[in-house]
Amino acid sequence: MKILTRAEIGRLSPSERLTLIGDLWDSLEEAPLTAAQASELERRLDTFEDDLADAVTWDQLKAELAARAP
Numbered sequence: 793m794k795i796l797t798r799a800e801i802g803r804l805s806p807s808e809r810l811t812l813i814g815d816l817w818d819s820l821e822e823a824p825l826t827a828a829q830a831s832e833l834e835r836r837l838d839t840f841e842d843d844l845a846d847a848v849t850w851d852q853l854k855a856e857l858a859a860r861a862p
Contacts (some may be wrong), residue, residue, distance in 0.1 A: 801809065803817070825833065
């Protein structure tokens, strides 16, 4: 596996750098969590699921904001 230098990363296009970031992030999927991190993640997921009933789509939010604009 070749490790890119900072200069090589700087020569990548923005799209290529975003792909690299995504690949690096995805490689952390199996990173072990502490008990506290797992508990916090579970709490946040529960809150997210509870709040779905009040969620609005991006289009609904844009329309609401446009209606408020002078």
